[in-house]
Amino acid sequence: MPELPEVETVRIGLSALLPGRAIAQVEQNWDKSFPNTSADVRQFLIGAKVATVARRAKVLLIELDSKYSLVIHLKMTGQLVFRGKSGEHFGAGHPNDSLIGALPDRSTRVTFTFTDGSQLFFNDQRKFGWIRLLPTAEVPQIDFFKKVGPEPLSTNFTWKELGERLRRRPNTNIKAALLDQTVIAGVGNIYADESLWGAKIHPSTLVKNITDAKIKKLYASLTAVLKIAIEKGGSTDRNYVNVEGKRGSYLNFASVFRREGQPCLRCGTTIIKTKVAGRGTHICPRCQKL
DNA sequence: CACTTGACCTGTCCGC
DNA sequence: TGCGGACAGGTCAAGT
Numbered sequence: 492m493p494e495l496p497e498v499e500t501v502r503i504g505l506s507a508l509l510p511g512r513a514i515a516q517v518e519q520n521w522d523k524s525f526p527n528t529s530a531d532v533r534q535f536l537i538g539a540k541v542a543t544v545a546r547r548a549k550v551l552l553i554e555l556d557s558k559y560s561l562v563i564h565l566k567m568t569g570q571l572v573f574r575g576k577s578g579e580h581f582g583a584g585h586p587n588d589s590l591i592g593a594l595p596d597r598s599t600r601v602t603f604t605f606t607d608g609s610q611l612f613f614n615d616q617r618k619f620g621w622i623r624l625l626p627t628a629e630v631p632q633i634d635f636f637k638k639v640g641p642e643p644l645s646t647n648f649t650w651k652e653l654g655e656r657l658r659r660r661p662n663t664n665i666k667a668a669l670l671d672q673t674v675i676a677g678v679g680n681i682y683a684d685e686s687l688w689g690a691k692i693h694p695s696t697l698v699k700n701i702t703d704a705k706i707k708k709l710y711a712s713l714t715a716v717l718k719i720a721i722e723k724g725g726s727t728d729r730n731y732v733n734v735e736g737k738r739g740s741y742l743n744f745a746s747v748f749r750r751e752g753q754p755c756l757r758c759g760t761t762i763i764k765t766k767v768a769g770r771g772t773h774i775c776p777r778c779q780k781l
Numbered sequence: 782c783a784c785t786t787g788a789c790c791t792g793t794c795c796g797c
Numbered sequence: 798t799g800c801g802g803a804c805a806g807g808t809c810a811a812g813t
Contacts, residue, residue, distance in 0.1 A: 493806070523789095549808095566807050566808075567806060615791095616790080616791055617792080618791075635808085662784075663783080663785090667784085679807070729793090769785075771806090
């Protein structure tokens with residue numbers, strides 16, 4: 492589910508809510524969602540205060556004042572929903588806009604309760620997501636962070652670097668290369684399809700057959716799509732919600748994702764859905780030719 | 782080694 | 798309505 496824009500939206504939400512709050516209690520009903528608890532919980536989690544909330548790739552980092560951090564991956568259906576103690580409302584808009592009802596519910600895997608009575612719920616229908624508690628200094632050493640590629644929206648990420656990194660996978664198709672987190676961080680199925688449409692590249696095109704001119708276009712469309720998606724609060728296809736339980740609106744502005752059967756916004760040709768790199772893939776068959 | 786496929790899970794939707 | 802199968806936004810491990 493959540494890709495870079497969705498995780499960034501959650502990070503922004505948590506950054507406004509969590510710092511300064513101290514954890515009083517942690518409950519879980521599915522051990523695999525938060526495997527390393529026991530002794531660590533008591534020593535470095537209970538009583539610890541949230542310092543900052545950061546993001547790298549699709550991973551959230553909640554840094555505590557105990558020199559430990561909560562490392563969270565939402566995978567396909569993870570949600571982090573914050574609730575004040577009864578009656579207390581946080582965030583913009585009406586609380587009834589939340590897609591999530593009373594919590595905990597049947598998809599709640601972990602519940603963090605803060606000393607002021609507020610709560611953070613980790614919901615995860617498919618149970619693929621996870622939370623780890625690690626010493627903050629060791630976080631960059633986990634396998635995923637050692638291998639993950641650069642942040643596409645960082646100021647020093649250029650079209651040339653995108654090209655160099657993509658071309659380490661010359662014989663695979665461009666969609667699989669974009670989805671490969673060791674090539675570039677944070678791109679998933681939605682924004683791969685959106686950015687390839689923007690650059691008029693067929694997702695099955697082998698990387699070695701893509702020109703520099705096309706790489707430049709892809710860089711421009713990818714960075715633009717990610718920025719717009721963050722502005723729109725991400726994409727809600729099925730499960731994704733922000734920390735208030737509300738949907739993101741990017742799909743109202745999407746060019747191809749979930750628009751099969753509808754006209755291409757450039758040429759009017761009907762958008763089709765196929766399968767590339769094992770994933771549902773949306774293309775304009777006229778704008779994106781092999 | 783480069784690349785692709787299956788597994789991890791639950792829930793929903795579609796065709797018979 | 799019931800039931801089987803396909804599919805869903807991610808990432809690893811295992812397979813070719």
